[in-house]
Amino acid sequence: MPGPQRDERNGRAATFRVVPELPEVESVRRQLVPELTGRRIVDVWWDAHPHARLSDLDLAVGRRIEQIARRGKFLLCTLDPTEDGDPLELVLHLGMTGSFAIRPTEPTEATPSRTTTDHVRVRFDLDDGRTLRFTDPRRFGRASVIPAGDYVDRIPTLATLGPEPLSPAFDADVFAAGLASTSAPVKAKLLDQRLVAGVGNIYADEALWRARIHPTSRRVGRARALRLHQAIVEVLAAAVEREGTTFRDYQMVNGESGRYADFLDAYGQGDRPCHRCGEAMRRTVVAQRGTTYCPRCQR
DNA sequence: CACGCCTCCTGTGCGC
DNA sequence: TGCGCACAGGAGGCGT
Numbered sequence: 001m002p003g004p005q006r007d008e009r010n011g012r013a014a015t016f017r018v019v020p021e022l023p024e025v026e027s028v029r030r031q032l033v034p035e036l037t038g039r040r041i042v043d044v045w046w047d048a049h050p051h052a053r054l055s056d057l058d059l060a061v062g063r064r065i066e067q068i069a070r071r072g073k074f075l076l077c078t079l080d081p082t083e084d085g086d087p088l089e090l091v092l093h094l095g096m097t098g099s100f101a102i103r104p105t106e107p108t109e110a111t112p113s114r115t116t117t118d119h120v121r122v123r124f125d126l127d128d129g130r131t132l133r134f135t136d137p138r139r140f141g142r143a144s145v146i147p148a149g150d151y152v153d154r155i156p157t158l159a160t161l162g163p164e165p166l167s168p169a170f171d172a173d174v175f176a177a178g179l180a181s182t183s184a185p186v187k188a189k190l191l192d193q194r195l196v197a198g199v200g201n202i203y204a205d206e207a208l209w210r211a212r213i214h215p216t217s218r219r220v221g222r223a224r225a226l227r228l229h230q231a232i233v234e235v236l237a238a239a240v241e242r243e244g245t246t247f248r249d250y251q252m253v254n255g256e257s258g259r260y261a262d263f264l265d266a267y268g269q270g271d272r273p274c275h276r277c278g279e280a281m282r283r284t285v286v287a288q289r290g291t292t293y294c295p296r297c298q299r
Numbered sequence: 300c301a302c303g304c305c306t307c308c309t310g311t312g313c314g315c
Numbered sequence: 316t317g318c319g320c321a322c323a324g325g326a327g328g329c330g331t
Contacts, residue, residue: 140308140324288304290323303329304330312322
C-alpha cells in the first residue's frame with residue numbers, strides 16, 4: 001500500500017508519500033479482495049469534520065461486501081441489497097494520503113482518545129472480529145455509501161469518468177479525437193479523468209516522456225496522440241505489474257549518492273540527465289502541478 | 300461547455 | 316533549537 005518513500009534530490013534525502021494512481025489503487029484492491037469479500041460490516045465509526053468527504057457510512061452497517069471493483073482511482077464495493085431490494089455501494093477514494101489497514105477490532109473504550117493524532121478517519125468493524133481502518137492525514141480521500149450505480153446524482157466525477165486505460169474501452173481513435181478537439185495543455189487533459197481514467201501527476205509525466213510529447217502542448221495531432229495512447233497503456237501496465245510500487249527504495253551506490261531505480265523516467269527527475277538523450281530534465285508547472293520533462297526530446 | 304485558477308488539508312523540508 | 320513559510324496534489328467549485 002502507498003507509504004513513505006525515500007527521495008534523493010540535489011544530494012539531500014527527503015521523505016514523501018506516493019500519491020496513489022491507478023496502479024496503486026489496483027494494488028490496494030487486490031489486497032483487499034481476499035480480506036473483505038463476503039465479510040459483513042457490523043459497525044461503523046467515522047470522523048466528523050466540516051470538510052470530510054465521508055457520507056452515509058452508517059448505511060453500510062449490516063451489509064455484506066459482495067464485490068470490490070475499481071474505476072480509475074475509485075474503489076467500488078458492492079453491498080448486498082437492503083430489505084426493500086435496493087443494492088448499495090461503498091465508494092472509496094484514497095485522495096493523496098489515504099491508506100487501508102485491517103486489524104483486530106479494538107474494544108470501543110480503547111479507541112476514542114486515539115482519533116485525533118493517528119489520522120484514522122473511518123473504521124468498519126467486520127463480522128470476523130477485525131476492523132478495516134481508513135487512514136487519511138490530509139483528508140483528501142472519500143468514503144460514501146450510495147444507491148448502487150447512482151453516480152450522476154451522487155458522484156458526478158464517476159459518472160463522467162473516461163475509459164479504463166487497460167481495457168478495450170480505451171480506444172485509440174476516440175482518444176486521438178478527444179485530444180484534437182481541445183485547446184488545453186495535453187497534460188491537463190490527462191489529469192482531467194474524462195479522456196482516460198486513473199492517470200495522475202506521476203504517470204502523466206511518465207507517459208508524456210515516453211511518447212516524447214511536451215506537457216504544455218495544446219495541439220496533439222493523430223500520430224502523436226496514438227503514441228501517447230500506447231505510452232499510457234505501457235506505463236500503467238508496467239506499474240500494475242510492479243504492484244503499483246512507484247518507487248524502489250533509495251539505494252546507495254558505492255557509498256555515494258543514491259538514485260531511483262529505472263522505474264521513473266520523468267517524475268522527480270528534475271536536473272538529472274534524460275534517460276533517453278542525456279539532456280538535463282527540466283521542471284515546470286502545468287495545470288497547477290509539478291511537471292518534469294526533457295526539453296530536447298519532448299517538443 | 301471549456302478552460303484555468305483557487306481551495307480543501309497536513310506533514311515535511313528549508314531558510315533564517 | 317525553533318519558528319514560519321513554501322511545497323506536495325486529486326478533485327470540486329467557481330469565475331470568465
